[in-house]
Amino acid sequence: MEVIILPSSKEVGALAADAIEDLVRSKPTAVLGLATGSSPLPIYDELARRHDEAGLSFTQVHGFALDEYVGLPAGHFESYREVIRREFTNRVDVAAENVHGPDGTAADILGACHAYEEAIKAAGGVDLQILGVGTNGHIGFNEPGSSLASRTRIKTLAEQTRQDNSRFFDSIDQVPHHVVTQGLGTIMDARHVVLVAVGAGKAQAIRDFVEGPVSAACPASVLQFHPHVTIVIDEAAATRLAGADSYRHAFGNKPAWQGL
Numbered sequence: 001m002e003v004i005i006l007p008s009s010k011e012v013g014a015l016a017a018d019a020i021e022d023l024v025r026s027k028p029t030a031v032l033g034l035a036t037g038s039s040p041l042p043i044y045d046e047l048a049r050r051h052d053e054a055g056l057s058f059t060q061v062h063g064f065a066l067d068e069y070v071g072l073p074a075g076h077f078e079s080y081r082e083v084i085r086r087e088f089t090n091r092v093d094v095a096a097e098n099v100h101g102p103d104g105t106a107a108d109i110l111g112a113c114h115a116y117e118e119a120i121k122a123a124g125g126v127d128l129q130i131l132g133v134g135t136n137g138h139i140g141f142n143e144p145g146s147s148l149a150s151r152t153r154i155k156t157l158a159e160q161t162r163q164d165n166s167r168f169f170d171s172i173d174q175v176p177h178h179v180v181t182q183g184l185g186t187i188m189d190a191r192h193v194v195l196v197a198v199g200a201g202k203a204q205a206i207r208d209f210v211e212g213p214v215s216a217a218c219p220a221s222v223l224q225f226h227p228h229v230t231i232v233i234d235e236a237a238a239t240r241l242a243g244a245d246s247y248r249h250a251f252g253n254k255p256a257w258q259g260l
């Protein structure tokens, strides 16, 4: 795992956008794994800016969302499909039919989860997966206790996550209890994982999954087994990392040809 510590969320977003820009320019048919939450927003802002000002085009790109609430009506403002459209794909030139998300409204949820896995496979697999991390170490909506080999399925949210996400709703009562999420095994199939996190509230989760044991109790720790993970965080999120100085040293001395 490469850990990159930067001054603020703006630099975090710009560096993650660099990885996406490099990929899309070298492989215009790239498949992106798209995450919601606040953490990826600076990435989407930066990609939209590069689209407007530097001709970065996504016309042949496919996007697959990580997760979705179950129980919100289609088109609900906070449904992740809508968030992804609003925050990213509608601001660039991704074809609407190339943007996919797990279906939280399906009558046959199990069938829809299976179909989602098949759709990712049919598109050639995810080239670059954007991730945030929950304060309890979840990625996607894989809460503590999730199988490290899990695939797309329905999950029950931890109360901590409902509490954390209640800021997007009028009250916590409106936050659904159930979600559909790509599994940890699904996420691990992505060729490159770029996880972004900012702020002191994420410092313990970062410490736990980067330097703690690999355990279902901290789902993001499964990334220690992934061959190509880039963790981009700000100073505040890095405060509990025992190895912060060595991560800074390694990045500061990285040969430019290596890229991200």
Ligand code: GLP
Binding pocket: 035, 036, 037, 038, 039, 040, 066, 067, 131, 132, 133, 134, 135, 138, 139, 140, 141, 161, 165
């Ligand atoms: C949600 C999403 C995750 C996200 C997490 C952290 O639970 N399902 O994909 O990483 O929140 O969100 P934020 O970036 O807003 O802290």
